Amino acid sequence: MKHIFTSMAIIFGFQILMSQTINQQVKDEDGKDMLVGTINKAGLTQVPFGEWFNKNHDAYAVNDKIVKQLKDSLNQYTIKAFLGTWCGDSKREVPQFYSVLELANFPMNQLEVIALDHSETAYKQGPNGEEKGMNIHRVPTFIFYKNGEEVNRIVEFPKETLERDMLKIVNHENYFPSYYVANTLYNFIEKNSLEDLKKSELSFLATFLEYSEGSKELNTLGNIYYYDKQFDKANYVFDLNSKLFPNRHIVYTSLGKLQFETKNYSEALKNYYQSLSLYPDDANALEMIEKIKAANTKDQG
Numbered sequence: 001m002k003h004i005f006t007s008m009a010i011i012f013g014f015q016i017l018m019s020q021t022i023n024q025q026v027k028d029e030d031g032k033d034m035l036v037g038t039i040n041k042a043g044l045t046q047v048p049f050g051e052w053f054n055k056n057h058d059a060y061a062v063n064d065k066i067v068k069q070l071k072d073s074l075n076q077y078t079i080k081a082f083l084g085t086w087c088g089d090s091k092r093e094v095p096q097f098y099s100v101l102e103l104a105n106f107p108m109n110q111l112e113v114i115a116l117d118h119s120e121t122a123y124k125q126g127p128n129g130e131e132k133g134m135n136i137h138r139v140p141t142f143i144f145y146k147n148g149e150e151v152n153r154i155v156e157f158p159k160e161t162l163e164r165d166m167l168k169i170v171n172h173e174n175y176f177p178s179y180y181v182a183n184t185l186y187n188f189i190e191k192n193s194l195e196d197l198k199k200s201e202l203s204f205l206a207t208f209l210e211y212s213e214g215s216k217e218l219n220t221l222g223n224i225y226y227y228d229k230q231f232d233k234a235n236y237v238f239d240l241n242s243k244l245f246p247n248r249h250i251v252y253t254s255l256g257k258l259q260f261e262t263k264n265y266s267e268a269l270k271n272y273y274q275s276l277s278l279y280p281d282d283a284n285a286l287e288m289i290e291k292i293k294a295a296n297t298k299d300q301g
Contacts, residue, residue, distance in 0.1 A: 024127065028086060028119060035085045035115040037127045040108075041098060043115075049085055057095035062103045066163035071104035073170035076146060078110045082131060083140040086118050089156050090140045097142060100162050123227035135186045137221045138179060144169050153177050181212045182221040185237065194236050201240070208244060215245040219254055226258055234258055249279035256288060265296040 023043030028034050035043055044053045083090035101111065114130045116139060124139065125131055138156040145151065151169060155177040158165040168175040177183065188197055222237035235258055242251040252275040259268035269292050272285045
């Protein structure tokens with residue numbers, strides 16, 4: 001009898017643990033509800049997320065003709081989706097993505113959904129590091145795998161529609177997700193030393209400028225590294241961004257932020273002053289200049 005109760009306690013404890021590790025709901029820095037970690041549709045339809053999920057899910061008119069063309073091939077894939085329940089793009093695209101999968105009768109046990117944080121201490125991170133090594137710089141990101149290998153992904157929003165993009169992916173057509181430059185640079189950084197990248201920088205600067213979607217594209221990637229405290233990589237991305245967009249003040253505030261964090265105060269000041277020269281109303285730059293001066297005086301004293 002004792003063994004029976006022990007077994008029941010273990011099973012009950014395991015069930016509690018499992019319930020705690022899926023659809024985990026927490027408060028963000030502003031006191032708003034968000035989901036983090038592994039989630040499913042049940043989590044997305046609960047209060048308060050169900051208000052936007054159900055609305056966008058039910059309102060989406062899925063192209064059933066396209067779905068008929070892709071459904072058999074799609075079912076051979078596994079999909080990993082990263083989202084933020086705080087993110088406007090996720091609120092729009094994720095419910096629609098579910099609508100497409102449901103019409104395609106996609107096996108939901110082949111779908112893994114991860115909700116990310118957006119606090120400064122866990123910027124676009126999962127509670128268990130689920131995003132590590134996955135090149136997640138924008139949400140939502142839908143990654144399609146076949147036989148365990150990534151085939152392609154949809155980043156933040158489809159190039160045409162979700163159905164048409166998915167059809168191109170399963171048909172192995174040429175498909176390049178949004179933010180080509182950030183995706184490419186991430187792969188370069190993860191496969192090469194920063195010194196080697198610096199040596200060949202001129203060869204891809206022109207290409208990056210042609211395909212970049214603006215200064216915010218690499219700024220976001222740099223922030224991913226910055227908040228993960230990979231400061232060398234963040235510095236490389238921010239510096240490259242300043243060469244691509246020398247007339248955008250945001251590239252200098254990002255460099256200044258990083259240099260302040262690493263106590264390179266002289267360079268931090270230089271970059272914040274450069275930001276002000278381009279955007280005199282940059283209140284953040286003015287505030288940071290005073291912080292840098294105070295921190296520098298304290299360190300010297």
